Amino acid sequence: MELSQLPFSQACENNQRPILSILAPKLTNSLHLLEVGSGTGQHATFFASQFSHLTWQASDQHCNLDHINCRIKHFNLPNLPAAIALDINQTWPIHRYDAVFTANTLHIINRELVEIFFTGVARITTTNAHLLIYGPFNYQKRYTSDSNAHFDLWLKERDPQSGIRDIEWIEALANAQQFELIEDVSMPANNRLLHFIKR
Template sequence: MQQEKPYSQACENNKPFILEKLTLIFHTPATILEVGTGTGQHAVHFAGHLPHLTWQPSDHPDNYQLCQPWLEDCRLGNILAPVALDVGEVDWPVPEIHGAFSANTAHIMAWEEVQAMFSGLGQRLPENGAFCLYGPFNYNGTYTSDSNRQFDQYLRARNARMGIRHIEDMEAMAGDNDLFLESDFEMPANNRLLVWRKR
């Protein structure tokens, strides 16, 4: 039943706006790895509206089955079974991929994990493959809004390894992994959708 599923209001709020951009980026048949699937609401929404994609959910080994109720309820044939993915591991248990997506992970992961995510995707994405990363980011060394400042303080109070990342640090780190920032879309609620492209 609906109330038994895990639920994220943020996913419900942002999914139509993210879908609008993903439709432009992932417009040909492809297998897309979602890093940090969480509740599964994004996976179901995107796979349902983009039937030409094969969607591969994944999440931390402690959390990867959280999405199962949503996946079982939707019964979409283009969503694969979720996999337990620790981005810090050398071997990722994922199929051959053509693109990747992740939402609201970079500020929750430790910086070393963000680096590991980009390293792993840099190794696995084909030439010209896209990685779409959604969330809040800082620019020119500062916050883009008071709400982001408060959110960052909240994150760091919970865990000092968390925090909103600086776009300049992200670009430098991505470059080390043969990825470059192709597009930077402004999104609602002081978020961005960053499109990283494999060289």
């Protein structure tokens, strides 16, 4: 299939360079990164092309793998293997990773799956692993912008169990799995990039 026929996200195009500038100094020593919820696969192909020193393992639910793998095949990068099936609720890899990246997933999945996400990540990561989470978050139960408030309404109309998560809850879930919040970076379009390290 032609690249132009594959699912495409303009948001991914817009946010990949700002995300790159934050990830680059953090991932200099990482070798095996797992991406959870790769979506269109645009982040995977872009970041793998920028981080030639590490293997970028894309993943998503089984139903999304065909188009992600079409994109991956098209780019044909030595450090970007085919995406694997990873359903947060069911299947986690048996490999160990020293970095995990996920973008725009924690407000899509339900609260129970958010909890399972952190236990799953803890199981498949090494000590000192980086956990990098990109997306919108609330602070002290407040939206950080009107656009995030509207986005949350839109999310909940589609799926009442989805929604922008509270940073305090996310940090508590991470801490319970020995991940410490090292940095919380403000990103364009009222998003954040949370950087945790496993102790």
